[in-house]
Amino acid sequence: MKLVCVDCSKEVPAHLFDYQCTCGGLFDIIHDTSAIDAEQLKRVFHERLSERITPYASGVWRYKELIFPELPEEYITTKYEGNTGLYASALIQSYVGSNSKVWLKAQSENPSGSFKDNGMTVAVSHGRSLGYQRFTCTSTGNTSSSLAMYAALAHHESYVFVPNKNISLNKVMQTLAYGAKVISFDGTYDDGIRFYEQYSKELGLYICNSINPFRIEGQKSIVYEIAQYLNWNLPDWVVIPGGALSNVTALGKGLQDLKNLGFIEKVPRVALVQAEGASPFHRMVAGGHTELTPEPNPYTRASALNIGNPPSWKKALRTLEETNGVTCSVTDREILDAKAWVDKSGIGCEPASAATVAGLRKLIAGQVIDKDETAVCILTGNMLKDTDALQEYHLGESAQASYPNKIISSQLTLKEIGAMLS
Numbered sequence: 001m002k003l004v005c006v007d008c009s010k011e012v013p014a015h016l017f018d019y020q021c022t023c024g025g026l027f028d029i030i031h032d033t034s035a036i037d038a039e040q041l042k043r044v045f046h047e048r049l050s051e052r053i054t055p056y057a058s059g060v061w062r063y064k065e066l067i068f069p070e071l072p073e074e075y076i077t078t079k080y081e082g083n084t085g086l087y088a089s090a091l092i093q094s095y096v097g098s099n100s101k102v103w104l105k106a107q108s109e110n111p112s113g114s115f116k117d118n119g120m121t122v123a124v125s126h127g128r129s130l131g132y133q134r135f136t137c138t139s140t141g142n143t144s145s146s147l148a149m150y151a152a153l154a155h156h157e158s159y160v161f162v163p164n165k166n167i168s169l170n171k172v173m174q175t176l177a178y179g180a181k182v183i184s185f186d187g188t189y190d191d192g193i194r195f196y197e198q199y200s201k202e203l204g205l206y207i208c209n210s211i212n213p214f215r216i217e218g219q220k221s222i223v224y225e226i227a228q229y230l231n232w233n234l235p236d237w238v239v240i241p242g243g244a245l246s247n248v249t250a251l252g253k254g255l256q257d258l259k260n261l262g263f264i265e266k267v268p269r270v271a272l273v274q275a276e277g278a279s280p281f282h283r284m285v286a287g288g289h290t291e292l293t294p295e296p297n298p299y300t301r302a303s304a305l306n307i308g309n310p311p312s313w314k315k316a317l318r319t320l321e322e323t324n325g326v327t328c329s330v331t332d333r334e335i336l337d338a339k340a341w342v343d344k345s346g347i348g349c350e351p352a353s354a355a356t357v358a359g360l361r362k363l364i365a366g367q368v369i370d371k372d373e374t375a376v377c378i379l380t381g382n383m384l385k386d387t388d389a390l391q392e393y394h395l396g397e398s399a400q401a402s403y404p405n406k407i408i409s410s411q412l413t414l415k416e417i418g419a420m421l422s
């Protein structure tokens with residue numbers, strides 16, 4: 001295993017771990033897979049589906065050989081993350097106007113309620129193996145909840161920086177309740193990352209944001225799991241939301257692993273969906289530019305996507321190139337309407353996740369995605385991560401007329417209502 005800089009291609013042995021190269025570029029982790037017997041490994045992954053107790057019962061560590069083969073088991077900090085549902089939803093298929101199967105991959109079912117757990121279990125385990133006892137991140141709330149949970153499990157400390165506005169209080173409370181020291185600051189996630197880039201050495205804390213390549217390695221398991229559940233036949237499209245862009249980066253890296261090992265024959269196309277108010281990456285791609293212009297004041301109601309200067313944009317661009325991918329942006333209204341249908345389907349998600357369903361609908365309407373093509377939308381966070389969004393949508397002044405279910409209120413007694421219903 002070695003670290004390779006995405007900017008200057010400098011190679012560094014993994015034991016000299018750092019977040020950034022001396023040139024300022026982020027590192028990728030590259031594994032030596034030459035000794036892997038792919039068929040044998042597939043059988044091992046299959047056998048581990050019936051594990052209950054060992055770390056291999058985790059939907060991340062099930063794939064340890066492709067994620068972090070060198071890690072001694074004693075450092076693994078797991079809550080059996082992953083193992084999340086993959087649902088084919090007829091309701092969502094009809095909502096997006098598709099003739100073909102649409103799956104929802106519910107990363108929202110992870111132990112802390114978001115996809116961050118897939119990467120965090122690996123980052124915290126790696127940090128422990130290096131001897132760290134204090135962990136940190138800056139976050140709009142999902143990364144911080146996940147970090148706080150794993151740090152607590154490992155009996156270690158976590159220090160979390162959260163913007164003082166435009167994030168969900170539920171997530172901040174979840175982080176606090178897991179025992180993190182929560183420091184609210186005047187700024188955005190982007191400011192927090194800049195701070196770490198400058199001070200990571202002096203802090204002496206292990207950084208758990210996605211500038212840490214071990215986070216990306218763990219998040220690759222999301223697409224491994226989808227592929228394994230579908231017997232190694234992926235849908236035509238994978239639709240994914242984009243904020244910090246770690247998810248799409250990991251998706252691309254995971255797809256290349258599967259292809260290179262011969263686990264899958266065809267690489268699906270990737271559709272990356274951003275919220276209109278925080279869409280610097282989409283604007284770059286749509287404008288045919290090769291450099292990202294940061295958005296200084298990102299704002300979307302899908303607060304997990306409130307990121308104007310995504311650190312992983314170069315890695316994300318590679319995913320698009322390798323998968324013949326596309327990008328699009330959707331409005332907050334489109335996101336919240338799509339969310340209402342994902343919730344009604346019984347699966348549920350936080351607003352950021354619903355950008356995928358809104359994006360799929362838009363891309364089908366625009367004939368970028370064919371109605372006859374299959375797709376999987378990755379849902380990143382749980383419905384209860386942002387209960388304000390639920391209230392605003394269902395009870396607020398602009399409660400949506402398009403949504404069929406309302407609270408039925410009446411002056412009748414329960415006995416009278418019972419008589420009416422019988």
Ligand SMILES: N[C@@H](CCOP(=O)(O)O)C(=O)O
Nearest residue numbers: 139140141142143209210244
């Ligand atoms: N929405 C994210 C933003 C942080 O991204 P990361 O991948 O760098 O941790 C959050 O939950 O904080």
